[in-house]
Each structure stands twice: as C-alpha cells, then as structure tokens.
Amino acid sequence: MELFQLRYFLTVAKYENFSKAAEELLISQPSISKAIKMLETELGVSVFERKGKRVTLNNAGKALRERLNGIMSTLDNLQNELSVAAGAKQSTIIFNVLTASSLLPDILLKFKKEYPLINFHLIQKSVATKFDLCITSTLPDTLLNNGILVLGEDIKLAVPLTSHFSLYDSVDLRDLRQENFMLLNKGYTLRTITSHFFDLCGYSPNIAFESDNPHVIRDLVEAGLGISLWPELSWGKIRHHRAKLLHIKNPTCRRNIFVTWPDKKKISPEAQIFLNFIKFYFQRLHSD
Structure with a gap:
C-alpha cells in the first residue's frame, strides 16, 4: 500500500x-x-x-x-x-526549571554539543503556563498525566563530619527536632516536599539558613553550620572528607522527578528531542 x-x-x-x-x-x-x-x-x-x-x-x-x-x-x-x-534548523525551547537546577548546566552543555542550533529560554515560575517543557518534582505517590517520570530518588540527611550523627549510617527524622537545618527557600517544590516529611514527624524544623542555591547549602553543611535534607542524585555528590549522607529510616523520604508539558499542547519536534535526551541523561545518572 x-x-x-x-x-x-x-x-x-x-x-x-x-x-x-x-x-x-x-x-x-x-x-x-x-x-x-x-x-x-x-x-x-x-x-x-x-x-x-x-x-x-x-x-x-x-x-x-x-x-x-x-x-x-x-x-x-x-x-x-x-x-x-541534523542541526539544520535553529529553534528555541522554553524550559521551566522547578527542580534539579544544579544539574542544569551539565544537561545543557552536553545537549548543546549534539544540537548546537537548539537554544533555550529558561524560566523558574511554578505558575507559568507558557512553556514547552517543565522539570519538577513530586511526592512518590503523585502521578502526573501530562508528563513522564525520569527519576525516583532518595532524600538523605547531609551532616558535617563534626556532627555526632556522622557516626551513624541512618537516622530517624523524628530525632532531629533540636538540630539546625539549611533548607531551600519557600516556594521551591523540594521545600514543599520536605515540609511534608516534617509534618509526618509532628514538628517544624529549626531553620538556621535558607537559600535558593544547593551549592551554598552544601558549603554551609560542610562548614559545620547545620544539616540539610539532600536529594541523593539530583543535587550531586557531597565532599566526603567534610560531610556525610545518612539514610533516613523514618519516614520514607523520596521524591519523583518529572518532565511535563502544558495540558493539550502538542510537543514540538525540538522539545521531543530534548525530552528524549533528558530521559537518557537521568537513566545514566541513576546507573552511575
């Protein structure tokens, strides 16, 4: 036919x-x-x-x-x-980055090497409606209809080696009421997710410092100024000669990372190529 x-x-x-x-x-x-x-x-x-x-x-x-x-x-x-x-057409993807921002430079650098004519307009707006793709995170039991799951990861506790908690491999979040926490600013999806974990434990954490930069939080933890909840894969490696990641045995602390697109909007060829790249990127991140 x-x-x-x-x-x-x-x-x-x-x-x-x-x-x-x-x-x-x-x-x-x-x-x-x-x-x-x-x-x-x-x-x-x-x-x-x-x-x-x-x-x-x-x-x-x-x-x-x-x-x-x-x-x-x-x-x-x-x-x-x-x-x-084939790199014969220049185009722009509007990418709304609500999570895993610390991985963004590496993702874009590697993608641009393969597709130099695809450009990006980056935004960080949780209420945005005009975008091609959005990377966001949810609690493990949340499903998104207009998106794909690219990563499920544990959220661990980052502690400085000067902390007595560094002597352990796991910890109960309920035992940390008196500790000073370094957390992302309010409005970030990870902050909302971690607040849920504290609610399950029945208390609000003592917040010593808030930031919109995971690298700043890491530096402060390593300097011994407090502890933090740390997404194991998407926030990158911590320097083990200064700090340690502990498993949180109660409650179960995990999150899912999704790439989504506006409801009822057709994904452009450029966005589809980038979506496939992100899927492969996170597959490798998980296997490494």
Whole structure:
C-alpha cells in the first residue's frame, strides 16, 4: 500500500464523503475512489459502508483510522524532526526549571554539543503556563498525566563530619527536632516536599539558613553550620572528607522527578528531542 492511499482514506473518513474529500485533496473523485478501492483490495477487507454518496466507517475502518492517526502525525513531523536532529534548523525551547537546577548546566552543555542550533529560554515560575517543557518534582505517590517520570530518588540527611550523627549510617527524622537545618527557600517544590516529611514527624524544623542555591547549602553543611535534607542524585555528590549522607529510616523520604508539558499542547519536534535526551541523561545518572 502507498502513503497517499492512507492519506486519502483518512480524509474520506473525516468527511464521510468522497466529494468533500476530493475537494480538500484537490484531486478528482474517481481518483480518490480508485485509491480507496486499491487499499481495500490490498488489505483484504472493506473499510467503508457505502450508502449512495455517503460512506461510514465499518469496524475495520475504525480500527485502521485509530492506528493511522498516530502514525501519520509522526510522519508529518518527520522532516521537521530530522532537520532539527541534523542541526539544520535553529529553534528555541522554553524550559521551566522547578527542580534539579544544579544539574542544569551539565544537561545543557552536553545537549548543546549534539544540537548546537537548539537554544533555550529558561524560566523558574511554578505558575507559568507558557512553556514547552517543565522539570519538577513530586511526592512518590503523585502521578502526573501530562508528563513522564525520569527519576525516583532518595532524600538523605547531609551532616558535617563534626556532627555526632556522622557516626551513624541512618537516622530517624523524628530525632532531629533540636538540630539546625539549611533548607531551600519557600516556594521551591523540594521545600514543599520536605515540609511534608516534617509534618509526618509532628514538628517544624529549626531553620538556621535558607537559600535558593544547593551549592551554598552544601558549603554551609560542610562548614559545620547545620544539616540539610539532600536529594541523593539530583543535587550531586557531597565532599566526603567534610560531610556525610545518612539514610533516613523514618519516614520514607523520596521524591519523583518529572518532565511535563502544558495540558493539550502538542510537543514540538525540538522539545521531543530534548525530552528524549533528558530521559537518557537521568537513566545514566541513576546507573552511575
């Protein structure tokens, strides 16, 4: 079967009328009728119920339309995607970064080496609606319909080696009521997630310092000025000669990282390429 036959079929199915389909396709009605007849011969089944000038899809036709909708959409975007992949088309992705910002320089550097003509407009707005992709985090039992899970990670406790807690490998969050915490500023998704863990333990933490920069928090922990909740993978490695990461045995402290897109918005070829890259990036991060 030929690609044009499938396009003709979808157009006839759209209007349930050969004449209207022929008008849209700018071909004669006999030509489109002949193409559909050839398609049915090759498939070995009829796809339409014919009632004079009006046609309706039968069960086989409905099944064929269902299969073709996704395939034809992919084929329609193929040339554009290949142009992007080959570096022949310059474009810009609006990327809303709500989590894992410490990994962003490495992600963009490696991506730009492969796709130098794809640029980025970076934003950090939890209420933003105009973006192509967004990276965010949730509690483990939260599912997002318009997104894919790229990483599930433990959240551990970062303590300086000068702390008596560094003598242990695990800790109960309920035992840390008197400790000084270094946390992200309010408004960050990780701050909301960690606040849930403290709520489960029945207390609000003593906050010695707040920042929007994980590297600052790491430096303060290593300097012995407090402790912090530390996403094990997305915040990068801690310097073990200065600090230590402890497993939190109660409550279970984990989060999921998702890449999402606006509801009912079609993902552009450029964004799809970047989405696939992010998936592979986090797969490697987890395996390393």
